[in-house]
Amino acid sequence: MTDWNAIGDDAFREEVRRFFETAYPQELRFLPRRLRWSECKPWYLTLARKGWIAPAWPKERGGMALSPSKQIIMAEETERAGIGRMPDQGITQVGPTIMRYGTEAQKQKYLKPILDGEHVWCQGYSEPNSGSDLASLQTSAVREGDVYVINGSKIWTSMSMDATHMYILVRTDRNAPKKQEGISFMLLDMTTPGITLRPIRNIAGHEEFAQVFFDNVRTPADSLVGSLNQGWTIAKALLGFERLGIGSPRRPRYAFTRLEKVARGRGLLDDPAFADRFAQLRLDLADLNSLYGRYVDQVRRGETLGPDVSILKIWSMELYQRIAELLVEAADEKGAFEGDVDFDDEEVDVLAPFYMSRPGTIYGGSNEIQRNIVAKDVLRLPGK
């Protein structure tokens, strides 16, 4: 088993880059949407066979045990090669959670199938009546003998149509003094009877989400991860890294390259009024890169991300929208055209970034919630 950490950073980067360039399919590079499991499964298995599917996992669990700085290199090269985002919640969310909070039996049962691409995980957090106010969730799990019986509904579960399993927050104590205290974290097989899915199309017409209904879903008592009613603590620990992921410059940068294409195609860079606004966005993007780099450095040094990482999500996702909006404007009449549009031999889907930049300010804690967090936990402004 190779000790990847023993290799120098540059040599490691070189090897990763070469592999990504040759092994990843050209037609799946730089897509503006998330990949379906059927599209990306071959690549998932390629990585798994190479032993590269879980960079952060320890070796004894089948991971690469990469140092933080080498994990960043892999992430950077993944972006650079335009590799689409796979259903990676098993690797990034569930696996680490089970390793930290799970029983030995859970580790045996769940970790290997994640590496092998047999289990695909989705997240069951949001509910129709608890969007921003996640802790108010109502989906309940009641113990009956050796099972929990789950009733309720989850919504906005991305890619749930492809998932075999769901990690889910459920209410296990309605009488807890604080609503955060009555929540548990469970693991659920999506084939359990009583689970139904209603796909939800997004504004761009893609089936991105589903609402998932639970009607007396009986799941074994060992579905519980950690202690009963400890679920909120587990969920919170996962959030910082999620925000770093959402705050990556990847999506704004991709929208910017489209903007640049359209601007060139239409000769707008010679228009100083346009060029001035274009320059401001380029500058905003460069600053985002630097801000992201600062947080990545923190991870690289092995430090924990504080609540201030929320500003990365705020800036990144609002910049994404601003770029997408100038793109629409730059296209003039073609800014209202659906699908790929021709600009001087470049095909650009003008509206895709406009649509796809919308949820970034809503999900993962809306930007309003992020501002509340920063005001309270970073700026120490009073609650009342």
Place this chain on the structure above:
Amino acid sequence: MTDWNAIGDDAFREEVRRFFETAYPQELRFLPRRLRWSECKPWYLTLARKGWIAPAWPKERGGMALSPSKQIIMAEETERAGIGRMPDQGITQVGPTIMRYGTEAQKQKYLKPILDGEHVWCQGYSEPNSGSDLASLQTSAVREGDVYVINGSKIWTSMSMDATHMYILVRTDRNAPKKQEGISFMLLDMTTPGITLRPIRNIAGHEEFAQVFFDNVRTPADSLVGSLNQGWTIAKALLGFERLGIGSPRRPRYAFTRLEKVARGRGLLDDPAFADRFAQLRLDLADLNSLYGRYVDQVRRGETLGPDVSILKIWSMELYQRIAELLVEAADEKGAFEGDVDFDDEEVDVLAPFYMSRPGTIYGGSNEIQRNIVAKDVLRLPGK
């Protein structure tokens, strides 16, 4: 006595314009600051002698009894001629209040001296600890025999150095169930013993305000206007018209003419990037003109202004600031120069609009308060 309303609008406008053009001193036109009483008293008396000092007052009180539409004509011509704002609170605020709520004795005592320029009034509303939250004011008036004894302090009283009298809100009942209910409206002679003034310089270095201290100031019981503890109602009635005044395009337009001068002097109108931002401000200003016109039409038709007039203040004063900020930018290095700056033979005080546009979003109810009002009383958004 001329019946001004009998004259046609155009003829009236013609007469007003001619008079303003000949009678108002050239050197006092279009000044970026408020006039001191010593500067504008001659003009005040000129208007008074002509019988034009109180356009809205009834004839029997020495006013012109102008129809709303003719009042607007006078205001428009005042702006057009660049006539400075005089200490007009006696005419616009105190006089109408006394006519509506005062006793016959108060009318006899106070109205004529306003017309004659003998009494100059200032407003005593804000206090050091009640800025946005006006109703929390603490300056108290306690009845002792036939006088009220006033203790406390008022601040941000504009032009109080020139004032002979102050209309003041005081707390007369500390035990009222709502803080708005224990407030009274009084009239005060500024020469009463126990009143001291501390002038306050503003950010531009001008003595615009003062803090006024009241140390056992004994004022006759007939200083009270209206009923005891009815002061809040009286004060509220004065607010709508004040907001229309603050929301007038006059100040943003004046800042814009300076911006245009500097832009021409520096050849910036040939720079499309600058021209684009300049065009946006011009467009914003044109829309402000139209919005103002809509409210003026309402007044012209004799209707009362609703809480939505707050949006005029919001837009006007924030536009004023945006224009002032582009002016600073347009001047490059000269944007940091104090006082008149030379631009290709045009002298422009670049920083005056920057400084003078600051308080417009703070006084008369800060723009934050205006947004609260619109959210609640116009958009009917819930309080909690």
Place this chain on the structure above:
Amino acid sequence: MADIDDGRTDERRMLAASVADFARRATDMARVRKWRGVAPGFDRALWREMAALGWTGLLLPERFGGMALGFAEMAEVSRGLARVLMPEPLVACAVLAARALGHCDNEALGAELLPRIAAGELIAALAWQEQAGDLGSRAPVTEAALGSGRVVLNGAKRFVAGAAGADGFIVSARAGAGVVLVWVPAATPGLSVRLEAMADGRFAGRLELADARLPEKHILAPAEIAQSALDRAVSEATVMAAAELLGVMSRTLEMTLDYLRTRVQFGRSIGSFQALQHRAVDLYVQEQLASVALADAVSAIDDRPDDPTTAAAVSRAKARCSDAGSLITRQAIQMHGAIGFTEDSDVGLYVKRALTLSAWLGNSAYHRRRFAATASADAQ
């Protein structure tokens, strides 16, 4: 939420009420969704109902079966129908095309076509644009060869609004040094029409003209008249597109305010959160500015169409309405949260309509430039 009292006449208020009444009766979001992406994108039967109410001929002279009303009235109809996203292409046909026809000097052809437009029997579309971002009338690449009693057209036109259901097109073409307008029935050999899908589910027409031959009497107007007819019709339709944007943004703001009042999170309605309240106020400010800017533009084209200040007023209205419409609809998604991002939510339909209307007949950047070029110092 009450509009500022804007001093509209009672007649206009009554017209607005009858438009609202018709909209409620004749359409709903299910019908809007049904026609999305399906040619022609609207309902010919309903079009005739609208004609019967006088709206397709609202601006036409009485001798052609019209109502001879002005843009103040047309704005009420456009705005009211836009509030419910009525898919019928009223502005494209009854304003842009009908006005272009009406401004031409071919009395015979006008007398033949305009009464049929007023009656709802004929749907015409104006085909003059060739390049994105260029609304000029002066130098089309499309060519008209004249001679032997006929005119032969060669070239291409793009972004033709209402093309999907059009029975014929008014086509601009270069003839020598000037520009002519020619009436081209949809079935003319040599004319082909492709439809390009737009965000709002409607279509932009892409016309190819390959030796399309028309009799000489199909020439609607020669050089100077053609050009000014085009410019004026485009200007008028631009103001009506702004009116549609106002309808779209007002309805979206209402929906959003309703949602803010009713959606509960953290134990209180989200409309009680100050950050959202203040943002809602800023949207309201923009809507009111759009409303006054539109009112100015409407009086300009009604009362002083030839005045040099009219172009500035038109551009000011389209710039403001495009910006405000885009902002309000985008913020509506944000304030509705995840639900606003779903295909099922009506919010998305309003967002997409605003996208199309903003881009049509010049977006805000285009009109800001045009405003700067046409506004004189006193027009401030």
Place this chain on the structure above:
Amino acid sequence: MADIDDGRTDERRMLAASVADFARRATDMARVRKWRGVAPGFDRALWREMAALGWTGLLLPERFGGMALGFAEMAEVSRGLARVLMPEPLVACAVLAARALGHCDNEALGAELLPRIAAGELIAALAWQEQAGDLGSRAPVTEAALGSGRVVLNGAKRFVAGAAGADGFIVSARAGAGVVLVWVPAATPGLSVRLEAMADGRFAGRLELADARLPEKHILAPAEIAQSALDRAVSEATVMAAAELLGVMSRTLEMTLDYLRTRVQFGRSIGSFQALQHRAVDLYVQEQLASVALADAVSAIDDRPDDPTTAAAVSRAKARCSDAGSLITRQAIQMHGAIGFTEDSDVGLYVKRALTLSAWLGNSAYHRRRFAATASADAQ
């Protein structure tokens, strides 16, 4: 409010702490106010104290009595002193002028002047700008006539920072097709200096040179060297001005947050109002962006001064710091309410310092243009 952990070295943190300590001991707002509008605008005795700490020679080689440190360290000093609005013209003299001198090739004059700068005995100022908005070094109107062992200067210079207390000026002038830099002691006959008052109470120098004669050995550098010395010194001082802006905005944000926490209205501290909270967060975001942009620019001029990407990094930092500094100080007035609008409030002093620093060495519009011109596609 804690800064994001930015991975600074312990040495830099210690330097920052000692700067803060000196600032606390050596100055306060009363002293800042005292020097406003009063030439020279600062205290020569305190200047020598700063020299004794090594700051006036921080960037100079050890052989000239300097500390031979880099811009990472100079940024700590500039930022720390800017936090308390220290009036001494450190960046103008110890960066802009000293670096211009240092980049020149007149070793003899350098060896004479630079040790005196390091020792705090000599204050020099760079006089190269002639027009507002033009920071170029290429084509000054000021002329240098060379011959007979001397150089004669004629022309005018503006916006000379630190001119009020300067013992001499480094003046750029056209000599034939090139540019020379000449050392002009303040007492040189033919040189007159007028002071123009700036918002922050400091002065911009306006120099007139009428047949000012200097010995030939006062020529600091000929053509190519002079131009690159100028460009580089200006670039370095620009980054240090950005560092000063960061100090100004950070302190202003702290003051504002303190005020929000303590000022009570409507029975609660105003910092509990969500609209103000969210605005404060947006200011914090801008401050953090300024901080990372500055860090990039500092490493660029420290580690790769000749790299083509350095110019873009410099302009990015100055553009962001100018914009963020202006926004944060303006919003500080608004959030402080009426009190922030008084002359007595310290907020105004910070606003005015931000005004001056933003306008100095290119405002944000200037640097946005320059960034666009110099940023390559991969520099994103």
